[in-house]
Amino acid sequence: DAGVIQSPRHEVTEMGQEVTLRCKPISGHDYLFWYRQTMMRGLELLIYFNNNVPIDDSGMPEDRFSAKMPNASFSTLKIQPSEPRDSAVYFCASMPTGTGGSSIYFGEGSWLTVV
Amino acid sequence: QQQVKQSPQSLIVQKGGISIINCAYENTAFDYFPWYQQFPGKGPALLIAIRPDVSEKKEGRFTISFNKSAKQFSLHIMDSQPGDSATYFCAARRGSTLGRLYFGRGTQLTVWP
Numbered sequence: 001d002a003g004v005i006q007s008p009r010h011e012v013t014e015m016g017q018e019v020t021l022r023c024k025p026i027s028g029h030d031y032l033f034w035y036r037q038t039m040m041r042g043l044e045l046l047i048y049f050n051n052n053v054p055i056d057d058s059g060m061p062e063d064r065f066s067a068k069m070p071n072a073s074f075s076t077l078k079i080q081p082s083e084p085r086d087s088a089v090y091f092c093a094s095m096p097t098g099t100g101g102s103s104i105y106f107g108e109g110s111w112l113t114v115v
Numbered sequence: 116q117q118q119v120k121q122s123p124q125s126l127i128v129q130k131g132g133i134s135i136i137n138c139a140y141e142n143t144a145f146d147y148f149p150w151y152q153q154f155p156g157k158g159p160a161l162l163i164a165i166r167p168d169v170s171e172k173k174e175g176r177f178t179i180s181f182n183k184s185a186k187q188f189s190l191h192i193m194d195s196q197p198g199d200s201a202t203y204f205c206a207a208r209r210g211s212t213l214g215r216l217y218f219g220r221g222t223q224l225t226v227w228p
Contacts, residue, residue: 004158043159043204043218056215091158104216106158 002026004107006092012113018080021110023092024073031095033104034067034077038088049075050097082114118142119207121219128226134192136222138205141186145207149216150179150190153202162203163190195226 005024013019025032033048047057052069060067064083069075079086093106121138128134138148149164165172165179165188172179178191192199205219 042220045215048215093158103161106160108156108158 004092004094004105006090006107006110008110009108010111010113012115013082015083015114016081017114018078019082019086019112019114021077021090021092021112023075023077023107025075025092025094026096026105027073028096029094029105030072030097031104032069032075033091033093033095034075035091035093035106036088037091037109043091046077079112082112084114087113117220118217119205119219121205121222123222124220125223126225128195128224130195130197130226130228132195132226134190134195134199134224134226136190136203136205136224137187138189138207138219139185139187140207140217142207142209143186144209145217146210147208148179148181148188149206149208150177151204151206151218153204153221159204192224195224197226197228200224200226 004026007022030051034046036044036046044059046059047067048055049069065079067077089109089111091106091109093104095104119138119140126134147166150162151159152162153159163174163177163179165181167183170181176193181188202221202223204221206216208216
């Protein structure tokens with residue numbers, strides 16, 4: 001299996017620009033997660049989906065952030081407008097149903113720098 | 116509010132030594148406690164996990180010790196190797212929120228040859 005695939009791997013953008021991060025989960029996985037990692041706050045769960053439906057978006061920092069999962073094989077995390085404090089590594093992860101969190105597989109992350 | 120507290124923040128160990136990382140939690144509803152290993156430029160990967168019905172789980176050189184009454188659990192790496200140098204995260208989950216993991220802040224382990 002190819003694992004969780006994220007794109008872009010690295011992005012540098014100017015403040016105010018729209019940023020779209022993409023994720024392809026592992027085939028057959030029913031759960032999809034978006035995490036953000038920073039030195040200050042560690043790993044934070046932003047939002048997660050089950051069967052393409054958002055279950056918990058309480059971690060989404062503000063209205064500038066939005067996430068969608070139009071089908072089982074694709075999800076996006078969008079930041080509009082971006083700000084320097086959004087600079088972080090954004091991880092997508094997926095998990096099959098029934099494992100209770102025991103098999104969350106992370107992608108290699110999208111490194112975002114907002115200048 | 117940090118649901119899982121992890122220490123130390125960084126750890127330096129000689130090759131062949133024992134690395135010990137500790138975590139504590141407050142929510143007694145947590146029922147699953149995994150450890151993740153992260154190498155630079157990579158995503159976290161599941162290393163080993165334990166459920167509260169056992170006090171210890173061992174996989175190779177990695178052991179989780181779990182103390183339910185103290186609400187603490189720890190990762191022990193025996194015979195630490197330079198290849199173990201990575202960031203380690205403990206995490207916890209409660210069954211009612213399937214899939215949601217609460218992570219500790221991480222421990223950066225360096226094993227000197």
